[in-house]
Amino acid sequence: MTQDALxxxxxxxxxxxxxxxRWQQDDLSVEVLCMLLYGFALMTGRSVMFLDVEDIDAAVLRCLTDHVGAAAKWSGGLVAEASASAMNQAHHRAHHALIGVGHSYIGADNLKPVVDNIFTNIAYTRRYLEGNV
Structure with a gap:
């Protein structure tokens, strides 16, 4: 398998x-989506496609810029944060938790529950940051 397939x-x-x-193109939504995508990409890329982390990082970056429309430099920093958080829970606990959720998307045949879960995580993160959790 290849980086392009991922x-x-x-x-x-x-x-x-x-x-x-429900999609809002704001920094928080893109950040949460990135962490969830990174978790999915890491699980799929390593377990199924046997890709190196560099290829996984590049695939997530391309997805953010080409499909989400996020700025390349900002997205590169976000992917670097995701990579660091995936390997070290203490780096950023919330990112680490979202990446773990993204792992669970592997093998999902129906995207609707995955999309619903993504929006649930965006809404929860937004409420948490607003102090409403």
Whole structure:
């Protein structure tokens, strides 16, 4: 398997999220989506496609810029944060937790529950940061 194949899988999921009327193109939504996509990409890329972490990082970056429309430099920093958080829970506990949730998306045949879960995590994160949790 290749980096392009992983990028295509990530793009399919990101496109489904962006097509949903609940999507808001703001920094928080993109950040949460990135962490969830990174978890999915890490699990799929390592376990199924046997890709190196560099290829996984590149696939997530391409997805963020090509499918989500996020700025390349900002997205590169976000992917670096995701990579660091995936390997070290203490780096950023919330990112680490979201990446773990993203792992669970592997093998999902139906995107609707995955998309719903992404929006649930975005809403929860937003409420948490507003002090409403």
């Amino acid at each position: 990028t295509k899988q990530l793009g399919t999921l990101a496109d489904a999220v962006r097509a949903d009327p």
